[in-house]
Amino acid sequence: EDQVTQSPEALRLQEGESSSLNCSYTVSGLRGLFWYRQDPGKGPEFLFTLYSAGEEKEKERLKATLTKKESFLHITAPKPEDSATYLCAVQAWRDDKIIFGKGTRLHILP
């Protein structure tokens, strides 16, 4: 069964304190792995798609990486406005179904 597990569930960092969020996945034939950001009361906002192991993508203070079993979302020198829930999702070639993890709630303290 396809599965996505995100850790930690919640993370509190001081402004400027870099860290990484983890997304472990089990899927038969990965079509794509997605990272989304979700602010309270809003729908998820697309950040990145990764397709193959070794791929990396960057956007401002965020960098996403992918291996055959997991993905990391690295956040460098975060600011309070980076506080949000970060969601990871995978899509399988077999049926195009997209499965989300439960997310990591990130709180950046000023």
Added chain:
Amino acid sequence: EAGVVQSPRYKIIEKKQPVAFWCNPISGHNTLYWYRQNLGQGPELLIRYENEEAVDDSQLPKDRFSAERLKGVDSTLKIQPAELGDSAVYLCASSLNLWAGGNEQFFGPGTRLTVL
């Protein structure tokens, strides 16, 4: 460019009552998704449309939930009758045709449903 539009934003109903949610996707997006998101959880797919065709409704509780996407544009998700456990945020998303490489999803703001 307008994003995905959903209405209403909030809905409070008594159990056993019907409720309907409406979604207008981004213009030109062939694929439309309905998700349910419970508090502290990730979105869970209910149904996916490719144009007018429902290509994945395996997670839709068909005894009480129904959906339609007439003319391949707007979509409506209905619950009848609603149960207490249906309280959640219902999200609509759209993307370009998957076979054209468009799997980046754009989400609407969601409808928060409370069943009393």
